[in-house]
Amino acid sequence: MASRNSAVFMREVGSSSSPNREMKMADHSRWSELPNHITEMIVNRLGFPDIIRFGAVCRSWRSVYTEVRRPRYHPMVLYEYNLQKGTFGFYSFEDKKVYWINVRDGYQSRHCVGSCESWLVLSSPYLRNYFLLNPFTGARVECPYVNRPDVDLFTKVILLDSPIDLTTKETNYYCTVVALNLFSTELNICRLGDARWNVVLKLDREHFLGCLVYFKNKIYTLSTSGELWIISLSGPMLRATVEKVLVQINLTIGLEFQKECYLVEAEDYLLMVIRIKRKSTKKTVRFVIFKLVQNPGEYKWIREYNLPDDRALFLGRLCSRIVSTTEYGGLQENSIYFTDDKLLHKARVSEYPETGIYNIRSGIITPYHSFDLYPFDLPHIWITPSV
């Protein structure tokens, strides 16, 4: 086995037992007394996971590591996760390597129902609760108690803020969490400091398409009737104001195909990506991209044939993200990195979850890893480490 010394500390979030005990200064190397601004220069040249290992060297380096946190790193694939054992396996596109994180006692969690940047949304069924976990730091934040029998059934969760205040490193109790239930008929909202979840929207005759995105301070989702729902939250009670607009798209697909919709925040634009699968094989054949354009009193989906320069799209049911291929090495531009994470709440599934890179110009699909990431039956999740 690999060295157990390659370790990071678990950081308890909101924990009151801050270790304030005397620090033994025996036999210090001069390197741990380097002026902070120089140590910061060194840290700024480190990527992931070197930065985590840097922070595990000694106390003084750890304090610099804690100070100098960059918001996010290279996108990765979380391809193996045993929540009960607390094991996470990541594949990095940057150095084409696999990394593991092991948490001693595991999380007593059955399902991962969401991911947002570096946070996973996990369910703890016995406690009728959800919690947020940053596997890279061990930071854990509890969501309000769900006093309902279908607690297990959130299938899509998004965070509107960071669950941790980056300055104080305490829980950000104002962080808003939005969730869709299993049948995508209810929009549930809470803040981390609230006593409970609230159902802010409920559909009777139709349902949402399972996509939910936060874009320019509003929540966007699509319903089965093709309506775009634009939801603003206001006031201390998070009152929801809904604007519903029917926006037609010009797309005809054959009867042998089915489509899935994704909404993606792409910097200044909101994109709708339609994934077309062959019904017989359940395999993706093509992606079609639309950009939302708002003219006064009118919304339009405009077909886009390419991504902006040097951009790649990470597409998933749990979270999607557009990234710069110049900023992050090892990625192909004008491509869609896709995964099939909608079956997450079913734990392990029999069919092989589909993954790959779709070249938008050529329409060719290639695998994104040169070797098989074992095991093969867990849906891959996009995750962007932050520490």
Added chain:
Amino acid sequence: MSSTKIFLKSSDDKTFEIDETAARASETLKNIIDGGCLDGVIPLPNVSSNILPKVIEYCKKHGGDNGSSKKIANGGVDKDKEILPDYDEEEDKREKVRVDELKKWEEEYMDFDQQVLYDLMLAANYLHIKGLLDLTVEKAASMIRGRTPDQIRENFNINSDFTPEEEEEMILIEDEWDDEWAFD
């Protein structure tokens, strides 16, 4: 090019000579020179006599130019350089030779242990020699990349000062290929 000589005194009272143009690679020295306080010797109480020659060697190589060293430190020539119609291939070749030569020089120059690295880094910081500071910082970063905390501690001669309780609470991040590469 004729140049005024400047004298620097190390913390252990040894005096070294340097050309003014070379000394200008250091912001600190440049300010002293421009401030007109050049009568006699500049004392450098934070730089010892075993590091100062090393600093002078760097300044001689980079005297008068503060910018280009950074380019080298960041990986040399730009691979994606756009080829323009009036692109001078010969000039580019000469530039490439110059960059290669400088890289080779830097490689040899930077061949020392962590103790010298530490002192040189602090000297570059104190004398405000940005290129040298970048170079030393990059070397330190390269001694961290791809290594376990244990290997990093060994590289820098640092002892872990975490308590056993803290070690107990550790989350482990492991590199799948540690098995093969950890002990090379």
